[in-house]
Amino acid sequence: MVRPREGRKSHLMAVPDSRDELRSFLAAAGRGRGRGPRRDAVVGYELRIELGGVTPTVWRCVVVPSTTMLDELHDVVQDAMGWVDSHLHEWRTAADASAPAAERYGMRLVVDEGDHPIDACESDVRIDEVLAERGDTLYYEYDFGDRWEHRVVLAHVVDAVPTPLCLDGERACPPEDCGGVPGYEHLRAVLGDPRHPDHEALRTWAGDDFDPDLFDLDAASAALTARAEIRRHSPPRGTALAALLARIPALYAPSLYALLLRARLSSDDERVELPARDAEGMTLLAWLLRRTGADGVPLTSSGYLSPAVVAEAREVLGPRYAWAGKSTRELDNPTVLAIRELAQDLGLVRKYRGKLVCTKRAAGPRSDPDALVDYIAARLPLGADEFEREAGLMMLLSVAADADGEEQRRAMLEAATALGWRMGDGEPLTAKDAVAAAGSNRRILHHLGVDLGFGTMPERRPAVVRELARRALRGPSR
Known part of the structure; x- marks a missing residue:
């Protein structure tokens, strides 16, 4: 036994061994619960979400599947409450809002930065790990400046x-950026007093349609339904696009999310059977690999195809390629030149002793069109920096969604x-700047047969290239 130091009182407490008693014991000690086991069966969780510190109370009642991850629950809180998801947030398990947190769950970008003491990423924590029985509580803080504390029971x-x-x-x-609880109390008081000198200014700021005592259930339900559709069509977790979308609130980029609903990127969607001859760039690339074969094809002394x-x-491209004239010099045939250079950039062919030869990487793509699409998809998006990627x-999302040029430009700018x-x-970007930022990705898609719609030409989205874009966005094949 350890003897307590002189002058200090010592209290011994028996630690209970039953689950309910242990939880009560921890709560009494000022600590919340951490993560527990997940439920074996899926059930519904009816949650009461209450905004702390605001009088009269602002609350919502929602039902979610017990399999909901905390990053998904974040979306539910945002949509049901009426926030616009423009600030950081964090989850805490605690006996009450002021008690030391047992565990903290943060956004992926906060976890990756590593500057804050976070126990786990919210996308890795399921709601039934932290809420198990009636009365269990979770705290959600939104906007670390205004500090909106939500009690989720x-x-x-x-x-x-x-x-x-x-x-x-x-x-x-409350309106975003109104100054937290004190600012909102002031706003309510001013809006309720037409004689206040700031009444007109704050009414204009809050909007004529803002009524602090009104809750629109239909609007909240519609927002949750729209979010469910987005979730249903989203790319698998862990993909680059999923990480990007997590940083773009749907409210601020509706055109981008409209393309997402059309792109069919969910892990439940099947791979599309590729058409035999659909995009001239893909057709020519597949032909070049077969023609190069194991023996290679001759090059001129200047390093061009003979x-x-x-x-x-030109025969492969057919009569529609007559616009290029009759010359058989590679320099006079831009499509042929572009595809040969693309094959080199992709590491499928290389120049060797006066010939163009296939690399070892080309073994599968040379004989299987589906493998060729997978090979290219695995290398996209390209980019020298994060912005280009x-x-x-x-x-790629605009191509997968079969968007026209105007839709693409609007979505990318948003x-x-x-x-x-x-x-x-x-200076702010223009739509042209946003599209130009795609750099080498734009060039590859154009060479593979996609008209990106910058002129007056009709839009073309070959099915094989749409499928290539889908595979690139969904990550490795399952």
Whole structure:
């Protein structure tokens, strides 16, 4: 036994061994619960979400599947309450809002930065790990400046639901950036007093339609339904696009999310059977690999394909390639030249002793069109920096969704603006700037047969290239 130091009182407490008693014991000690085991069966969790410190109370009642991850629950809180997801957030398990947190769960970008003491990423924690029985509580803080504290209580365990539902609620969510609880109290007081000198200014700032005592259940339900659709069509977790979308609120980039719903990127979607001849760039690339074969094809002394090989390539392209004239010099045939250079850039062919030869990487893609699509998809998006790769992801999404040029430009500009991108001189981006940021990704898609819609030509989105974009965005094949 350890003898207590002189002058200090010592209290011994028996630690209970039952689950319920242990939880009560920890709560009494000022600590919350950490993560527990997940439920074996899926049930519904009826949650009461209450905004702390605000009088009269702002609350919502929602039902979510017990398999909901905390990053998904974040979306539910945002949509049901009426926030616009423009600030950071964090989860805490604690006996009460002021008690030391047992565990903290943060956003992926906060976890990756490593500057804050976070126990786990919210996308790795399931709600039934932290809420198990009626009365269990979780705290959600939104906007570390205004510090909006939400108390999330498991009110009832009910039958399973396929998607989140909003059942009830009272009063409007405070406007974003109103200064937290003190600022909101001041705002309510001023809006309620037409004679106040700041009444007109704050009414204009808050909006004529803002009524602090009004809760629109239909609007909250519609927001949750729209979010469920986005989740259903989203790319698998862990992909580059999923990480990018996590940084772009749907409210600020509706055109981008409209493309997401059309792109069919969910892990439940099947791979599309590739058409035999659909995009001239893909057709010519596949032909070049077969023609090069194991023995290679001759090059001129200047390092270009021989006229005889160029003539064969022109036959593959067919009569619609007559616009290039009759020359069989590779320099006079831009499509042939671009595809040969693309094959080199992709590491499928190389120049060796006066010939163009296939590399070892070309063994599968040379004989299997599906393997060729997978090979290219695995290398996209390209980019010398993060901006080019992320713009490439946006462009790939527009191709996967079969978007026309105007849709693509609008979606990419919205997304880039939501991400806070600016020109080097600090000026805002234009739609043309956002598309140009895709760089080498734009060039590859163009060479493979995609008209990116910058002129007056009709839009073309070959099915094989749309499938290539889908595979690139969904990550490695399952």
